Every structure is written in C-alpha cells, then in structure tokens.
Amino acid sequence: MLMLGYLVRRLAMTIPTLLLVAIAVFALVRLIPGDPVQVMLGDSADPAQVDALRRQMGLDQSIPVQFGYWLAKVAVGDFGHSITNGLAVLPLILERFQVSAIIVLVAVTIAACVAVPAGLIAAWRQNKAADLAITAGATLLLSIPSFWLGLLLLLLFGLKLKWLPVIGYVPFSENFGQAITFIILPIATLAMIEIGALTRMSRASSIEVLRLEYVTHARAKGAPEWRVLARHVLPNAFAPTWTLIGLVLGHLLGGIAVIETVFTLPGLGRLLVDSIFARDYPVVQGCLLFTAVIYVVVNLVVDLCYPLFDPRVAAE
C-alpha cells in the first residue's frame, strides 16, 4: 500500500517535470538564431519566398500561440510534421529510437555486467595489484574520447582487418545476422567507455560498504570471504552504481549522437543534432520531449528499485 501511494505520487510529480521540459524546450529552440526556412532555401533565398513559406508553416505566429497549438496537439499524441521533409514526427522518432535504444541498452548491460564485479574485486583487493590493474584499466577507458575510440575501432576492424562493414545499418527485422555486424562496433565503443565510469563508481561504493560494521561482523562470525562479498557487499555497493546507470541511460541518448555520427547509424541522437542544425523545430521539440519522457521513466524505475538494492533507504 505504502509502495503504491509512493508510485502514484512519483507519477504525479513527473507531470510538472514534463511540462517544465516542454516549455523550456520550446523557448530554447526558438531562442536559437536562424530559421528553418532560411536553411532550407540557402543563400539564394528570396525574402518573399521565405515569408510565404514561414506563413504556410505557421512560423509567423507569435511564440505563445505556436506553443499553445503545439501543446494541444502533443497532448493528443500529435507531434506534428518535420519542416524539412514533411514526415510525421512521432513515427520518425520511434523508428530512430529503436536503433539508439538497442545500442544503449546492450552497451550499458554489458558495461554493468563487467564493471560491477570488477569494481567489487578492486575494492576487495584495495591497493593490491588487482586493484591497481582494474583502476588503471578503468581510468584509461574513461580517458578516451568516444569518437576517437570509435574511429580507431573503425579503422582497425573495418579498414585494416575488414572483418566488419564500415557503414550503414540494417534493422534487426530485416536480417538479424547482418544487423549484428553493423552494431557490434558502436556497442563495443559505448560499452568500453561506460565500463570505465561504472567500474570506478562500483569500486568507490564497494569500498564504502566494505568498511561498514556489518561486513566486519559477518567476517568476524567466520563467514567465508566470497559469501561476505556476494551477500553483503555486492547488493549494497550496487545501489549508488544503480543511480549512475540511470544517469548514464538518460545522458547516453543525447551523447550517443557522436557514436551515431561516427558509425553512420540512423539513431535518435543524430536525428536531434541534424534537426538542430536544420532548425527543424517540430523534430527538435519532439526528440527532446521524447528523450525527457524516457529519461523520467528510467529514473522513476531506478528510484522505485533503489530500496530493493539498498535496504537502508526504505520507501517513505
């Protein structure tokens, strides 16, 4: 019952968050100088043409009026149409999101599976050779710019060894085997970068937990070391790492644009960046709102699961 009430309250709280996001997105997008019509028509644009097109797209209305129209439509699930190619925004976003979501989810899962145990081992062997090796490895991974790593992998596996295709993307629904060959490198790049961050977080929180009294207790009671680690340290050390995973998931949707650019993947991040450069307002607004919703949902789930991992913070 307590849990349910919490859930309802949390859900209710997301509404003002999303409304704030919607207003901020709309205002910010319009604050950026430049105009979609101008970008479309380029240097040969003639002002009469620009005005006509602006009128036709409703861009000549005042910003609050445009916002009202947009919000009313979004409320019923209509995100409008792209200015540059006339496509409906929501299906476009969903199509691109699939690509990004697969890569991000797989990469973060792999990263967590590697990083959490690695961090634990490093903490357990704190200041010993294993710790130094793991910390050094994690730090190194953390230090490499993602696009740089991506390009190096592309050069190595695509160009020098020719094991993997260099460009393009095939959806899983079309050809499963081929699809995998196209997303291995982006996933590997992303996972390696994230392993760096997550290992360090996991190590830090494991050290924290290892010092707690109940761990000393458990050890004093004569429990074998692996049991202490698995039963007492791992679940507790996972809590802060879990929060970070939530953060990572959210940020990746924005940050993945770089990876998508390097590997030419038609994902959400690239759609967003391309649309910003083209000042394609409906798509930018749609992408940002969509990302915000995903982010809020992910964090809701993270928060709801937090008590499961950290018994010390009970649901209020």
Add this chain to the structure above:
Amino acid sequence: MKMRANTAIGGLLIGVLFATAATAAFWTPFDPLKVNLRARLQPPSALYWLGTDEFGRDMLSRIMAGAATSVLVSVLTVTFAVMIGAVIGVLTGYLRGWTDRVIMAANDALLAFPGILLALAVMIVTGANKFGIVLALGIAYIPSVVRVVRGTVLSIREKEYIEASRVIGNSELYSMARHVLPNSLAPVAVLATSMFGWVLLAESALSFLGLGVPPPAPTWGNLLAASRPYMESAAWLSIAPGLCIALTLLGINLLGDSLRDRLDPRMVQG
C-alpha cells in the same frame, strides 16, 4: 602505501599540466596562431617537436595553449557545477518534504534535457566562447551532482551518529554542517574528478559535432576534432591531443582517489 604512489603519479601529471598551462600564458616555442604555409603538416622534428598542422602552426605550442584553455574551462565548469549542485543536493536530501519534491522536479527536468541542445543554445546566447561552454556544461552537470549528493545524504542521515547528534540536542543546521557535508564529500570528490574528465571529453565531443570552443583558439578538444581528416596521413596531429587528454584524466583520477581517502572522515577518525 600504494596510495602514496597514486598521489605521487597523479600529482606529478597534474603538476606538469598546470605548469604547462601557466607557462603557455607567457611563453610558447612558437606563436600558436602563427600560420606558416611553407611548413604545412610537418612530422615531428627537432624544430617542431610535435610536428605542424595543416596551416603550418606548431603543434607543441598549440597543445600548450590548448592546455591553458582546457584547464581553465574544466576547472571553472566543475567548480561551478559542484558548488551549486552540492548545496542544492544537501538541502533537498536533508530537508525532504515539499522543498525536496519541487527541487527534484526541476532537477529532473534539467537532467532530462540533453546536454547538446543546452550547450548549443547557451553558447549561442552567450556567444561562442569558453565562458559559454562553462555555463552550458556547468548547468548540464549540476543535476548529476544534486542527485548523487542527495542519494548519499539520504543514506547517511539515518546513521547512528547523526541520530546521536540530534539526540544530544544539536540543531538541524549544526548536524548538517558537522556531519552531512563532510560525509558527502567523498562521493562528491569522486564525482568531481570524473566530471573534470567528462568536461574535457564533453568539450571534445561538442567540438566534434561542431559546437565546442570555436577554433582557431586551440583547446585539446578542437585540436582532436580538427585532426580527424588527417588521421591516416598525419597521425601525430591526433595522437598528441588524445594522449594529453588521457594523461590528464589519469592524473586527475589518481589524485582524486587519494584525495577521497584523505577526506573520508572515518579514515581520519580511525
């Protein structure tokens, strides 16, 4: 014992970085902006230790000048984000209730906002310069700090010594200042060191997408981004800034770790 080595190596790397940045403010082997069309894309030599770029500008000088800019941008951004984020995080985590809810809603809204658009928008409003990027990335990182600090505060405030502090009649404010802040320092230190790295990386990623600190003034990020077309034919252009970023991060992280161990109050008390 090993911690000392960490501190030493980290300290050395960061010391070299700051020394380089400071030197670059007064002296570089060549003018980092001086174009020399007769010496384009020269490989490293006795004259040009790190080679020259596509305009014949000395890479060593550009790396040095870049260090100054990159350090400044990173330090300012992290300081900005941590100071504001930590205060908000401690307040919300400790006070809870409506304050917490309202602030966290705003925080979530900000977190839900991809940093790229924020960076672009802020930089266009402030003009494309290094303070624009400090503001943009700083605002983008505040929510992360708030979240981590609040999470730590939530788990710490239930601990016995806080209870004890309250029981013996200390005010909320005193308990907070005396116990919560120092106890949140460790995770914030870890976060701040990571953030220093994130800022360096974010700046290079933004440069890569065409939104970073604008050239021709060098930063490691835009040096790396500019070297991209020459990756095959002039590898030195990308190796040097890439290595600088990696070494700096290594130093920062090593130093951050030993710092964390020192700041940990239980270590001190124990």
Add this chain to the structure above:
Amino acid sequence: MRSNRGIAAFTTLAMSAGLALSLTCVAAVPALAAGGVLRARFNADIRSTDPGTNRDANTDGVMGHVVEGLVAFREDTSIGPMLAESWDTSEDGKTYTFHLRAGVKFHNGSIMTADDVVWSFKRWLDPATQWRCLSEFSDSGITKIIGVEATDPRTVVIRLERATALFLGTLARPDCGQTAILHRDSVGPDGKWNVPIATGPFKLGEWKRGQYVDLIRFDDYASRTEPRDGYTGAKKVEVDKVRINIIPDSSAAKAGLLSGSLDIINSLSIPELEELKTHADVKLSVTPALGLTGILLQSNDPLLKDVRIRRALALSLDTKEIADVVMQGTASANNSALPIGSPFHGAVEDQGYTQDIAQAKKLLIEAGYKGQPIKMIANKRYSFVFDSAVLVQAMAQAVGLKIDIEVLDWATQLDRYSKGDYQAMAFVYSARLDPSLSFEMLTGPKATQPRKVWDNPEAQEMLRQSMLTIDTAKRQALFDDMHRRFIADVPMIVLFNGSELAALRNNVKGYAGWLYPEPRFWGVSLQ
C-alpha cells in the same frame, strides 16, 4: 508488361512521322549494360521526391536523374535542348515555340505529348504547387508567362509578358526542378504530389529515409544522340541500379570507399582528397565548380564603411596563395563575381587585386586605422570557408589589420547574412548558372534587401539591363563594367570558385564531374 507497352507505343507511333519511328527504335533497344549496382554517397537525405518545391541541393541532385525539362544546362552553362528538339523565338523575344522530340516515354510507358507539357506548366504555375521558381514568373520576377498552348501534339507555344535573357536559363535551373515535364499521374486525384512519373534515364526506386535512395535504370529511356553534355546529351545508363547511401560523416564515407562498400563518393573535402591520393585502388576526379568563396565586408559598418580599409584588406591578401593552400591546387584564384568557367569570364574579369603590403599599410594610415579589431564570421560546415578565414586573418595581420574569427553554425551564419548583421564574413555562395544571377546575388539596395553585400545604384541599373537584353556582346560589356566597379568598391573579396572533388574505385568507368556540383550517374559503368 514490357511487350504490351511496346505494342501500345508502336500503335501510337505508327500515326507519327517516320523520323519518330526510327528514334524509338534507338530507344527501344536497351543499352548493352554491364549492369550491377553502383553504390554512391550523399551527405544528407533528400527532402522529398517533389522536384522544384520541397527541395535542397541533394534533392536536386537525385531528381536530376529522374526528371527532365524542355531545355537543360550544357557543360559550359549554356542552354541546350532536352525534351525539346528545338525552339524558335519571335523577334520581340516574347514568344517561344518549342518543337518536342518524338517517342519520349514517361516511366509509366505512355508517350510524352504537348498536352503533358501544357499540364506540367499549368501545375508549376499554380500557386498551390508552391514551385520554388514561381516568384521568377511574377511581377517582381524576370517576366510573366501569359500563355502555354499546344498547337499540335508536338508543338508548344509559350508567351511571355516581356522579353528576358533569363527565360530558358530559369526553366533549366536544377533548383526549379528543371521545370520538369511530368505525367499527370505524378499527382493524386486531390492534386497532392505522389511520385515522379517523368522521362529521365532513371526511375525513382525505394527511398529509405535517412538511409538510402535507389535509382533504377529506365529501360525504355529515349536518349538523345549527342554526347553527354551537362544535364542534356546522351544519357546511357550502364548499371541496373544506383544506390545513394546517406552518410553524413565524411570520414565514414571515406572508410566505406576504401573498404569497398562504396563505389563513388563526391563532394569531398580537401583533406580527404589529400588522404585518398595515397591509395592505389582509388582514383580521383577534380572539376572546377561554380560556387563562390569570399569575404563579405559590411559597408554599413562604422569601421568598414571606409573603402580604404576594405581596399587595404584586399591588398593585404595573396589570393593565389589562399586558393592554392585551401584548395590544394585544385582551383585557381578568382576575384571576379563571374566564375572562371563562365563563358562571360574574360580578360577583364581576370583583373583583380594584386598583393601590395606597402600600399595597404599606406591606406590604413590614411584611413586613421588604429588596430580596432574586425570580427569575421566563419563556419566549420564548409572547411574551405573556415580555412580561407584563417589565412585571410594571418595575411591581414601582416599589414596591421586585426581580425578576430568567430565560428558560428551554418544556420546562425545564414541568419546573420540575410540580416546583413556582420562586420566581415567568410561565406560561400552556391552555383549561379547565369552571369546576371551571379551579380544579382551580390548587388541590391541594402535598405530593402539587407542580405545584399554591394549597394551600388549604377551596378543595379546595369544588372537590370543585363537581364533584359538577349544580345551577348551587350551583356558582356555590361558585366565587364560591373566587374570594374565591383573591384573598385570592394564590397566583398572573392577568393576562388572551388572545385568539385570525387573519388571512385578503380573499377568505376566513365564518371565525369562538371561545373554544376551534382554528380551524374548515366554513362558510368562498373567493370
């Protein structure tokens, strides 16, 4: 299917002249094609399949393979016949009579007639179509089309309100969709655009948004017999299909070419060209282009309104060296508004600025310049624009001019350009195919058209004259005069025209770039 269409075509043709019959025979025999799929690359997706309306340069480039108009640009930017066999012009220049080629088939198999031409023009001129070039045929444009009539199945008469040198050139403009002749089934019953059913050598295949556009060989294509010439001449398709992959990242595209997953990439940047030179399995194609890269100087600016300072900047530059370094020897310097490739670019246009440091310094002293910084906007979207800005900054420094470069994203720069809101700006103008248009993009009253960089009433009058007269010698004299004034006023410093760079794998034969910066995939084969 094909045999049915053949019979239908034959019966229609049997009623036409013998000449037409022989022409169809040429068309009916499919080219002896080696076949295969040519894998090309564009840096961004097309906007639509609706030419001349919702379009950009990439859209024009793709649609240039699918649609054709009555006339088209030749290699040297003159106008040649395309779907028209020939045309007559009345003495007053106000009536054009187009004689159509016989036996030209649409992609759906039906034969193109004068009725299709009339229908197409009606559609273009309907405001609901939102034709990009409709404004050219309005009161403020070059002329008005007052009548389009089919006098017989192969003759169309177009009447204009007033004569203009730009009529055919405007019809042929790729961004106007080449004023394509389309089959009426291209639009749905509601008049909404559906799919291009046109006469080009390729049919539009699958368009997977954000990923690729396919061009399928049109087997019944009625090719002209002259050699390939710009957007006209023979268009023999030697592959089964062209897949245009959408790859925004140029490093990825380059990697794709080297690994063999692409056959041809065009619009290369200079550093990429340099790198690709070292690979043996790749060859390069370098063609002069029509774009115009230069430094715009705002004559409304308190500092730059002094022509001596603008001139000092021009004299501080070694434009030849800038062109050499930025374009790595693929393009020559040019200080004229008319591209080097233009037939109107002659000895007069070759007279530009010569570097003169002493004179530049003297001018600055006369103007009382005291080291005030000049802010120059540039962008990184076009690397040659940014590179030019860096070199101009360096050379200007040598005479004591202090320039700060401000890098903006392209949309922001365009916004500042169109508002005239800048001191100096490194900028690139897209290709203009007519000399009048080359000057038109520069000159105009700033009060009403803030985007114009050159506000000189005399030049504007000469420009107007050049649009009205069809006499080439008269036009040349006007352009020469305008060039001299342009150099004297220094409203902008033109640096070079750039070049169109493509890289192909060695097994790709027959590719050739041309002045217009879009690739042509006819005449290209795989071996």
